[in-house]
Amino acid sequence: MTALALYVRGTSPVHRSPAGLKLLALAGLSVLLFAVPTVPVAAGALAAVLAVGVVAARLPVALLARQVRAVWVWLVALAVVTAIVGGVASAALVTLRLLALVLAAAVVTATSRVSELVAVVERLCAPLRLVGVRPARIGLLIALTLRFIPLVAERADRVREAQAARGGTVRGVRALVTLVVPLLVQVLQLAHTTAEALDARGADDDEARSGRMRG
Amino acid sequence: MKTRDLAYIAIFAALTAVLGLVPAINVGPVPITAQTLGVMLAGSVLGAKRGFLALLLFLLLVAIGLPLLPGGRGGLGVFVGPTAGYLYAWPLGAFVVGLVTELAWRRFNLAWAALANVVGGVLVIYAVGIPFVAVYADEVTLGQSLTGSLSFLPGDAVKVAVASLIAVQVRRAYPVIERPRGAAATP
Numbered sequence: 001m002t003a004l005a006l007y008v009r010g011t012s013p014v015h016r017s018p019a020g021l022k023l024l025a026l027a028g029l030s031v032l033l034f035a036v037p038t039v040p041v042a043a044g045a046l047a048a049v050l051a052v053g054v055v056a057a058r059l060p061v062a063l064l065a066r067q068v069r070a071v072w073v074w075l076v077a078l079a080v081v082t083a084i085v086g087g088v089a090s091a092a093l094v095t096l097r098l099l100a101l102v103l104a105a106a107v108v109t110a111t112s113r114v115s116e117l118v119a120v121v122e123r124l125c126a127p128l129r130l131v132g133v134r135p136a137r138i139g140l141l142i143a144l145t146l147r148f149i150p151l152v153a154e155r156a157d158r159v160r161e162a163q164a165a166r167g168g169t170v171r172g173v174r175a176l177v178t179l180v181v182p183l184l185v186q187v188l189q190l191a192h193t194t195a196e197a198l199d200a201r202g203a204d205d206d207e208a209r210s211g212r213m214r215g
Numbered sequence: 216m217k218t219r220d221l222a223y224i225a226i227f228a229a230l231t232a233v234l235g236l237v238p239a240i241n242v243g244p245v246p247i248t249a250q251t252l253g254v255m256l257a258g259s260v261l262g263a264k265r266g267f268l269a270l271l272l273f274l275l276l277v278a279i280g281l282p283l284l285p286g287g288r289g290g291l292g293v294f295v296g297p298t299a300g301y302l303y304a305w306p307l308g309a310f311v312v313g314l315v316t317e318l319a320w321r322r323f324n325l326a327w328a329a330l331a332n333v334v335g336g337v338l339v340i341y342a343v344g345i346p347f348v349a350v351y352a353d354e355v356t357l358g359q360s361l362t363g364s365l366s367f368l369p370g371d372a373v374k375v376a377v378a379s380l381i382a383v384q385v386r387r388a389y390p391v392i393e394r395p396r397g398a399a400a401t402p
Binding site: 026148 | 249279281283292376381
């Protein structure tokens, strides 16, 4: 799970504070940045985020840089257009605000384990009980998907190898179709067997008892 | 919802994640990624409701910090950027693809598949994504945002073709939609 996640191991106070609190702080920050759209606030927020991420949580700068690199095309385009239409000040505001938010989100996700975030999601989903959704099922869905991702990737490799072994060298659009169709049939069967295995272990028990969800 | 439905939903969330690993093909300056193929396939194989939930689950995983978007992006940051609207549109897009597919299930063919994918996989995505960019960046007009996204159209055309061919073949090989709309009332 951790191999896939953006989590960076650590023992800093930022790592140790509850994931729910960090998510709340992130939400609060985004509300603040849009409610008070001034350059000092945005610059202050960016400085604070960097202080928390680099100094307090001791996250590698490269990790944060990677998140910024992913949006830099947008940052530049946004800054240029905003500068032309609204002046340099508003360009600075838009850029600083976006940087602060992207980095803040990166800090939260790098300092919280996926399992903690799953727990927060389950807690947040608790009100959905009223409409018949059980939060534990959402936890199950997340766990299933995390298990399926490497499996699907592995099956895709196997299908590709099998086709190469038979001398199939289709290229372009057709190649994607001939790869994905057998892959889909295989993974749908995989889903089916997994569901049977889960049911055999009682995954649908409480559903039968509550009888609230359509079966 | 049965455990089997949950497994189908999870497998399509996983498939969408794996499609994000397929390296982007550059058409001019615009990277074309295979990931939105997941939107079309989830809708056309699972139907409206399960397709919607599969993409919602995928976004949830991205939100809690898994680097599943192309280029290893993830975390809450991607949901606040100017292009976040395109992400929010994915579950809705899968729903519409699924809805059209279910409605046409009995007479489903390549033409219906293409229609479903164009409406749900392209039009719905743009209808949400384009205004979002304009709203997010006050100074970018709707027109500019629209022109910018035109560069994605060639890639979308390829994806519609691929997804439609796949949808027709998978329907024959492993049909998952058992109770199509129109045959019996599905809530």
